[in-house]
Amino acid sequence: MIAAQSLSVKTASSATTYSTKAEQLKTRFEAAGQGHVFTYFDSLSATEQEAFLEQLETLNVERVNRICTKATTCPSPMLNNQAAILDPLPEECFDSTLDASPEKIEEWRSVGLDEIARNKVGVILLAGGQGTRLGSSAPKGCYNIELPSRKTLFQIQAERIRKLQSLAQQRPGAVDKVIIPWYVMTSGPTRTATISYFQGNNFFGLESENVIFFEQGTLPCLTFDGKIMLESKGKVAVAPDGNGGVYAALRGSGVLADMAERKVEFLHAYCVDNCLVRVADPVFIGYCVSKNADCGAKVARKVSHDEPVGVICLRNSAFNVVEYSEITPEVAMAINPKNGQLAFGAGNIANHFYTLEFLNRAEAFEHELEYHIARKKIKTLDLQTGEIVTPKQVNGMKLEAFVFDVFPFTQRMAVFEIDRRDEFSPLKNAPGTRVDDPETSRRDILLQHVRFIQAAGGNIIVGKDDEQLGGAPTLELSPMVTYYGEGLEEIVRGKSIQTPVSIASLEALKKAVF
Incomplete structure (x- = not known):
């Protein structure tokens, strides 16, 4: 009772x-x-x-x-054709691995490895995208680019973290157990599949408590007069708020609090579709720490003035990414007289460094971030009839922020130019496209591994049975063998290795050379 x-x-x-x-x-x-x-x-x-x-x-x-x-x-001056003053990046905030001495690069790497060895570095992965354009409904990180090992993007990146933890563990003064926490941002549609994929693969050898999933935010779809659209009588139509939503998502999901509890101070953020990404790159981390930067960005040198890529520069005296369509031909072709390179040649690759302090400060300027309008055909409820309408013409807008929209608010920016051959090969297009597709991703990884062997003094012999996937000799080195080419010289110098071959360990490499 x-x-x-x-x-x-x-x-x-x-x-x-x-x-x-x-x-x-x-x-x-x-x-x-x-x-x-x-x-x-x-x-x-x-x-x-x-x-x-x-x-x-x-x-x-x-x-x-x-x-x-x-x-x-209040649209961007560049978007409504108002006058905007563009200036090249200040020299004091820019350095390039293409021009730096090996000694300088090693100095930056040492600083970065020391911070990793002190458990001061974490990684933010933007992994909300699906492989729709690749012909897959799975999260893009689950995509297999047909390497001999059949490893997916998620596995490749997880193993790079494992290898880097091992390298940092060997540093003098390293903590008892080096951990690089991996914060994986999914979207609503990819969250369950992503978590299940990691669980089904035992987190690719990482400890599950150090792989933290959080979800990208959404915003309601709106009519052109700013009214919230309904998907049905009892559901608001929503869309992802762009990769720039990561800042609010980090805060709202408790990730920033987790970083603080772990005493992480520096974060590396990148997009899942770059198969060459150096996750938690110690050279990049070390460079930004040495510059006392609160925000940093990797860039790839434009191959020509008309390459369709946004560039990082100053816009009205503030750091910004300016899209190629917003730059006049005269500005795009301007040359820096000091080095003969394009004055506006810092191609944006969505690869960033942050201090935890900067990420915490983002809440204070979040209301000032630019949100970009995408005009779309949006299935919606007709409030007059109560019927669901599938429009034939654009009828509404989705609002999204970009991850680089925080650049104008940095107090100490650092821009770091890398060799795209070694660090940037995005997977964007369907197989057979021949540009930023699975074939180019596979080719670029294989060619990088060939260069690793050659730089270490080894010789590549292309076997008669090698189909040379993507036009590259079929030589794959697991990230567990080498992170950036280190540790190979004493094994391969003066020796040869025949393709096709996929090397999973240093022991396997020793057996493969002759």
Whole structure:
């Protein structure tokens, strides 16, 4: 009897709370000019109402309005053709591995390895994309680029972290156990599949507690007059808020708090689709730490003035990424008289360094970030008829921030130019495209491994059975063998190795050379 009474009281209390929540949310949305989302609320079942209220609770409707207002009334000067002054990067914030001496590069690497050895470095992976353009419905990180080992992007990157932890563990003064925590940002559609993939592969040899998943945020789809669109009578139409949503997601998911608890001070962030990425690159980390930077970016030298890539430069005296379509031919062709290179040649590759302090400070300037409008055909509920409409023309907009939108707010920026042959090969297009596709990704990894062997003094003999995948000799070195070509010289110098061959360990390499 007591149990029954308790249940009755609990049910009544829940109903009251539920009703209060509905009224509070309705009042809040009406005050924000978005009360229309409740048009069909009373026609929903109790279960549908509860789910709808849960979704509305997660929407900061005032923030949505602020973002919409800024995006539609205060666009970037470059986007509305207002005058914008572009200047090349200041010399004091820029260095290049293409020009630096081996001694300087080794100095930066030493600084970076020491920070890793002190457990001061973490990694942020932007992995929310699906492989749709590649013909796959799986997360892009699960994609197999047909290496001999059949390793996916996720596995390659996980093994690079493992190898780097091992290298740092050997540093004098290293902590008892070197850990590079890996913070993996998924999107709603990829979260379950990504986590399941890692679990099914035992986290590729990493400890599960050091692989932390968090989810990219979303924003409501909006009409051109700023009204929230509904996907159905009881569901708001939403879209990912862009890779620039990582800053709010880090904070809202508790990742920043986890970093602080682990005493991580420096973060490396990158996109999953770059098969050559040097995860937690100690040279990059060391360079940025040496410059006392709070934010840093890797760039690849443009191959020509008209290469269709955004560049990092100064826009109205602030660091920015300016898209190639926003730069006049005269500016694009300008030459730096000191080195003969393009003055605006720092191609953006979405590969960044942050201090934890900078990531925490992002909340203070988040309201000033630019949000970019993508005009789309959005399936939506007709509020007049209650019918779902599939539009034939563009009828709404999605708002997204870009990961580089924080650059204008840095206090100490560092820009680091790398050799794209060794560090940048994005996977963007379907097989057979011949540009940024699985074949070019595979080719670029194989060619890099050939260069590793040759730089260490080894000789490559292309076997008659080698199909030379992607036009490159089929020589694959596991990340567990070498991170950036280190540790090979004493094994391969003066010796030969015949392809095709896939080397999984140093012991296997010793057996393969002759």
